[in-house]
Amino acid sequence: MTAFSALLSHYRRHPWQGIALALLMLMATALWTGIYHLTSQARASLSQSERVVEARYQVQRVDGAALSVEDFVTLRRQGLCLMPWLEVLPEGESRRVIGVDPLAALCFQGQADVVSFDGQPLRGDPFMDIADAAALPARQAQLFLIVDPDTGELSADYRITDFSLAPDTGQLGDSFLLNLDALSVLVLLITGLLLRSVYLLSLSQRRDSFALLHRFGVSPRRVRGHLVAELVGLAALTLMPGILLGQLLANALAGGFASVMEGLFDSRQFVTSGNSWLMPALVMVTLLLLVCAVDWLIPEKLRKAFAVANRSGGLSLLLLVAGGAGVWLAANLLFLFGSVALMLAGAGLLMPWCLSVLSSRLAQASKQPFRRWWWAEFGVLCRRLALPLVALQLSLAMVLAVQALVTTFEATFDHWLGQRLSADYYLEVPTDADGQVAVDWLEQNLPESSGAIWHRVLRGQGQLDVSGHEQSVDIFAVAPVGALVSDWRLIESAGQPWQRLAAGQGVMVNEQLAYRHELAAGDSVQLTLAGQSLRLPVLGVYPDYGRPAGEILLAADQLPDDFSVSFESFSISPGEVDIEVITEALSALWQEPALTLRDNRSIRDLANRVFEQTFMLTRAMTMLTLVLAAVALLLMGWVFLSTRLWYFRLLAVWGTARTGIFLSLLTLALTVSVSAAALALPVGIGLTWVLVQRINPLAFGWSLPLDLYPGFWLELLGLALLIGLCIGLLMRRQLGRPAVRPSVTGTITGGER
Amino acid sequence: MEDNVLKVRGLRKSFGDRDATVPVLADLSFELHSAGSLALMGRSGSGKSTLLNILCGLEQPDAGELTLFGQDHRQIDWQQLRRERIGVVFQEANLMPALSLLDNVRLRASLAGQPESRCQHWLDVLDIGALAQRFPDQVSGGQRQRAALAMVFAMSPSLILADEPTGSLDRVTADDVADSLFRLQAETGCGLILATHDPELASRCEKILDLAHQAADQNTGQSGL
Structure with a gap:
């Protein structure tokens, strides 16, 4: 029998404690590995997707006319590095394909890559050879010329603008990644707290053994070495299954993310390869060693100073206030x-202190000795289970905040989408068709008396003058400005x-644009549309969720005649008129046999599905973290209360009925767990506020209303x-068993106060 | 107070299952009159703690008669008896660690339905009045045992069951604690049954019951609660 095997013998006597410890490690590893893989996969997928649609520069004709192959030839002859980019929406398809010329892209090599195909064959998913794309029967097709602006001078007929017609969903993806990153850091913190609490519990359980070994001449350094070896051994047993489980978890949840990517990029871009085990293993082993070695790494003087500073809750309050001020004043993410981390640290430190003070005050105020004992015991429980309680508090706060954010986002998005898609139908104007013909027909045939409402939508690009610098901005023109928009x-x-707006006396801007350029209602904007400069007041700011681009809404009458319309559509609520009557008439007028007509309700359903999937992962991960913290508290509470069993049995010796003892135990366990939930509430509300009112505006330019969900x-x-x-019921089982009398050597095991 | 506090006839107790039964107490008979004291002696495993557990209703005998305060053991409300009339002192860990010495005494007195106003008095009587606000881990082992005695006497017991009450103390402290126990037992007139290995301590009791022959060299593995 060596000192090491003597230490290990504790788990032979208490196998469930060893199993609990291993289970906790395994679950923590699985959870963190799951999040790590998901985040890595998401990042790789988004990165690949963004590379192919990265915002670059393009050439446009000054006269607003569409580009043609002749323009490409002219500009190439002028020595410019150009790549043609042909976006085609094939007949009968809902996804676009992009025709590119890899040979033409060669001149970009050695510089920032314009389009990286990563050696992928061009199979139309979404890229294909430009010749093949041009040969497709297309419902819509538009040619762009991507340019390296440093390779030559443009003639006066052309100008360079941002290439922003590609589906720029980078910020929505970033929003998603930011969610996952923040979540994985928080999960790592919670995992660290749980591992630390398990480690401390295993120490407190074996104080007598340590004292004995010390008396037998085993040095504390050697005991510590044995403990580390024991934990590393345990980690070796649990890490690999945990990592495997985490990978399974990530793969199970990845399907939802793949759908999201598909929704965002019109193509499957989800990278599922590269399930590395090394990083999670390294992180977990480092975390494990850190949480065990923190007592040896931080000098005792510093630890004592820290304990003294927080004796009256001063340090935690200071951290909380400093974090709160930082969150309020932060100018960058x-x-x-950093400030949120300070706030959480403050809240985490404050909770055990609050509960300790509360229990001590209530114990002092209790006239009844039994009640005094109960509150004193509650205080002990809170102090001894401080770490798992803080982990549960933070998990609950995180779940609460994420749930509020997601529900708010869904509700707001649904409301917003309802306004945007308030018409029953959405009708695309075919390429080369004249929208004005449809306007004339609709004015004649859909009088107000028919109950029909409609408006025409014209989309394109304009230039916004911001402090002398021109910037591309989306133009969203509507005519007539009526009931379909006026309740936004x-x-x-x-x-x-x-x-x-209807009278052409101003424009409205979306929230992103207003936030970016500090625009408010009443300000003026300098806008250039097809070479014509306009100075117009801002009449209002409207919410525009999920889309990062700046947009300006104006009455279509304000557009110059030569404005280049990139897309045109009609929103129609036909009232008493049958929609088929309308489509047949317009089809005949445009001489286009098959019009694209969409039922807005189905678009709304589709959009909602995409967002549901986006947040499904976040919800799943936060719930799993909560489950981990709950299981940890359950196990730790059970193990710790088992060490107090003698004192509960003492009550039986003193004549207290077993039911009474069980009720005391149950109420103790319930009060402890409910206290954690109650104290998680303010933290959760604070975190919700930070997410919707601080992080979102700083990261994405739009904020969400702060809605709380008491349900x-x-x-x-x-x-x-x-x-x-559950803790109470587990203890009920224990109560029926003989209790081990606490030892009196050194500190009383299980006899802490 | 009844003349005979306790009457035991042919008491038997064994542990284990059908395959391996370990007899601990076999045909044990003895009596204790009010204010009397009895020492239980015997090797470890001879059944001293088991007998004390039976006498306070924490375990049931397999056979035999046990009459306590004139009541047959099968009719006794053991919870009420332990709460109000039987005081138990263990070798250690008699106090709730999260309560001060005074609050421990108050808790025990209140459970027994006794006034809390006399609790400080009992600590004073046992010479630890000045330590009333200290917690168990802030006082010595001897002081903890004195506090345990204060708890027992604060409930005005009719019978005290003491399981090695001085077993973990040094000679001088053990003598002090024993002096206090016997003095207060005599003053209050309650019965005392004391399990001990110490012949000197046992000799201070009126009677000694040697359990060594009952189940010599048998270790039941049962101790404590």
Whole structure:
């Protein structure tokens, strides 16, 4: 029998403790590995997708006319490095394909890559050879010329603008990644707390053994070495299964993310390869060693100073206030995340202190000795289970915040989409068809008395002058400005905005543009449309979720005649008129046998599905973290209360009924878990506010309303009650067994106060 | 107070299952009158703790008669008896660690339905009045045992069951604690049954019951609660 095997013998006597410890490690590893893989896969997929649609520069004709092959030839002869980019929407397809010329792209090599195909064959998913793309029967086709602006001077007929017609969904993807990154850091923190608590519990369980070994001449350094070896051994047993489980978890959830990517990029871009095990293994082993070695790494003087500083809760309050101020004042994301970390650290430190003070005050105030004992015991429980309780508190706060964010986002997005798609149908104007013909027909045949409402939408690009620098901006022109837009919710507005917009007396801007350029209702913008400069007041700011581009809404009458329309459509609620009557008439007028007509309800359903999938992962991961923290508290609570069993049995010796003892235990466990939930509430609300009002505007330019969902608070409270109930029921089983008398050597095991 | 506090006839107790039964107590008979004291002696595993557990209703005998305060053991409300009339002192860990010494005494008194106003008095009587606000881990082992005695006497017991009450103390402290126990037992007139290995301590009791022959060299593995 060596000192090491003597230490290990603890788990032979208490196998469930060893199993609990291993289970916790395995679950923590699986969870973090799952998040790591998902984040890596998502990042790789987004990176690949963004590379192919990366915002670059393009050449446009000054006269607004569409580009042709002749323009390409002319500009190439002028020595410019150009690549043709032909976007085609084939007949009968809902996805675009992009025709490219890899040979023409060769002149970009050695510089920032314009389009990286990563050696992929061009099979139309979405890229194909430009010759093949041009040969497809197309519903729509548009040629772009991507240019390296440093390779030559343009003639006066052309100008260079941002290439932004590609589906620029980078920020939505970034938003998603930011969610996952923040989540994985928080999960790592919670995992660290749980591992640390398991480690401390295994120490406190074996104080007598350490004292004995010390008396037998085994040095504390050697005991520590044995402990580390024991934990590393345990890690070796649990890490690989945990990593495998995490990979399975990530792959199970990846399907949802793949759908999201498909929705965002019109193509399957999800990278599923590269399931590395090394990084999660390294991170978990490092984390494990860190949480075990923190006592030896931080000098005792510093630890004592820290404990003294937090004795009256001062340090935690200081961290909380500093973090709160930082969150309020943060001007960039890094500073903001740092401040959130400070806030969470403060909240985590404050919770055990709060509960300790509360229990001590209530114990002092209790006139009844039994009640005094109960509160004192509650204080002990809170102090001894501080780490798993903080982990549960942070998990609950995180779940609460993410749930509020997601629900708010869904509700807001649904409302917004409802406004945007308020018409029953959406009809695309075919390429080369004249929209004005349809306007004339609709004015004649759909009088107001028929109950029909419609408007024409023209989309294109304009130039916004921001501090002397021109920037491309999306143009969204509507005519007539009527009932289909006038009930949009505006974030801010000047008097009678819709009437003034209809009269051509101003424009409205989306939230992203307003946030980026600090525009407010009443300000003026300098806008250039097809070479014509306009100075117009901002009449209102409207929400525009999920799309990062700046956009300007104006009455279509304000567009110059030579404005290059990139896309044209009609939104129609036909009222008493049959929609087929309308489509047949327009089909005949445009001489286009098959018109693209979409039922807005199905578009709305599709959009909602995409967003549901986007947040499914976040929800799943936060719930899993909560489950981990709950299981940890359950196991730790059970193990710790088992060490107190003698004292509960003492009550039986003193004549207390077993039911009474069980009820005391149950109420203790319930109060502890519910306290964690109650204290998670303010943290969760704070975190929700940070997510919707601080992180989103800083990262993406749009904010969400701060909506709280008390119904979900009750659900979490129910979950906390369930955890407490499980601890109580486990202890009921223990109560029926003989209790081990605590030792009096050194510090009393299980006799902490 | 009844003349005979305790009457035991032919008491038997064994542990184990059908395949391997270990007899611990066999045909044990003895009596204790009120204010009397009895020492239980015997090797480890001879059944001292088991007998004490039976006498306070924490375990049931396999056979035999046990009459306590004139009541047959099968009719006794053991919870009420332990709460109000039987005080138990263990070798150690008699106190709730999260409560001060005074609060421990108050808790025990309140469970027994006794006034809390006398709790400080009992600590004073046992010479630890000045330590009333200390917690168990802030006082010595001897002081903890004195506090345990204060808890027992604060409930005005009719019978005290003490399981090696001085077993973990040094000679001088053990003598002090024993002096206090016997003095207060005599003053209050309650019965005392004391399990001990110490012949000197046992000799201070009126009677000694040697359990060594009952189940010599048998270790039941059962100790404590």
